[in-house]
Amino acid sequence: AQSVTQLDSHVSVSEGTPVLLRCNYSSSYSPSLFWYVQHPNKGLQLLLKYTSAATLVKGINGFEAEFKKSETSFHLTKPSAHMSDAAEYFCVVTSAYSGAGSYQLTFGKGTKLSVIP
Amino acid sequence: NAGVMQNPRHLVRRRGQEARLRCSPMKGHSHVYWYRQLPEEGLKFMVYLQKENIIDESGMPKERFSAEFPKEGPSILRIQQVVRGDSAAYFCASSQITLAGGSSNEQFFGPGTRLTVL
Numbered sequence: 001a002q003s004v005t006q007l008d009s010h011v012s013v014s015e016g017t018p019v020l021l022r023c024n025y026s027s028s029y030s031p032s033l034f035w036y037v038q039h040p041n042k043g044l045q046l047l048l049k050y051t052s053a054a055t056l057v058k059g060i061n062g063f064e065a066e067f068k069k070s071e072t073s074f075h076l077t078k079p080s081a082h083m084s085d086a087a088e089y090f091c092v093v094t095s096a097y098s099g100a101g102s103y104q105l106t107f108g109k110g111t112k113l114s115v116i117p
Numbered sequence: 118n119a120g121v122m123q124n125p126r127h128l129v130r131r132r133g134q135e136a137r138l139r140c141s142p143m144k145g146h147s148h149v150y151w152y153r154q155l156p157e158e159g160l161k162f163m164v165y166l167q168k169e170n171i172i173d174e175s176g177m178p179k180e181r182f183s184a185e186f187p188k189e190g191p192s193i194l195r196i197q198q199v200v201r202g203d204s205a206a207y208f209c210a211s212s213q214i215t216l217a218g219g220s221s222n223e224q225f226f227g228p229g230t231r232l233t234v235l
Contacts, residue, residue, distance in 0.1 A: 004159075036226070043121070043208065043228035044160075090159055103150065103212070104176070105224060107159030 002027040002093050006108035014116045019063075019078040021111045023091035026072060033074045034092040034105070035065055044090065050074065061085070086115045119144065121211050121227035122191075129233045130199050138194040138230045142211030149192045150224060151184060154206040166192060199234045206231045 007022040036044040048059025152160035163176040166186035186192040210224035
């Protein structure tokens with residue numbers, strides 16, 4: 001079984017300040033972890049993924065996330081927020097191995113990021 | 118290289134009508150997944166298909182919902198006799214086949230179809 005908890009439903013930051021979106025996961029197997037971004041009325045775009053290689057993962061648009069097994073966390077960060085970062089962000093877990101756990105992506109409820117000019 | 122395509126983007130139906138949602142996977146992808154996103158919720162897995170095969174439909178409601186991925190043409194998610202509770206965004210994703218023959222767990226999403234049931 002696997003689950004994802006996104007600790008904040010809404011985060012608001014000023015433009016140019018750091019972004020931190022928190023995610024904790026639970027998985028019976030070695031997990032693969034992803035962050036997706038969804039802009040209003042758009043599809044989901046993959047920001048970054050962790051698949052048991054380096055624990056610090058760099059993604060697109062300056063985002064990165066660190067896999068911490070001891071804390072079962074995969075928080076998303078960005079040093080400096082931009083207005084275009086305003087969107088909803090989803091943390092996703094799946095199994096790194098084959099079987100239903102590997103393709104049934106389990107989504108968190110999402111965190112809406114607002115960026116204040 | 119076109120991404121995952123879904124149509125229509127918006128669909129309005131009255132209670133009791135049928136809704137048909139279409140999904141064309143990315144070129145070279147042979148695995149299709151459907152997810153539903155209810156308001157204020159994350160996406161929930163519904164069904165996983167390969168060409169002419171339903172691999173896993175454990176997330177599909179037992180009644181009124183069906184999915185297919187024919188040899189030719191797009192994947193179709195069909196909802197019969199829609200009810201207000203079916204109003205949601207329905208997303209399709211596709212993935213490649215892995216070297217091991219299984220599904221890659223990196224899925225590419227389409228823009229979704231927003232279904233509104235009046």
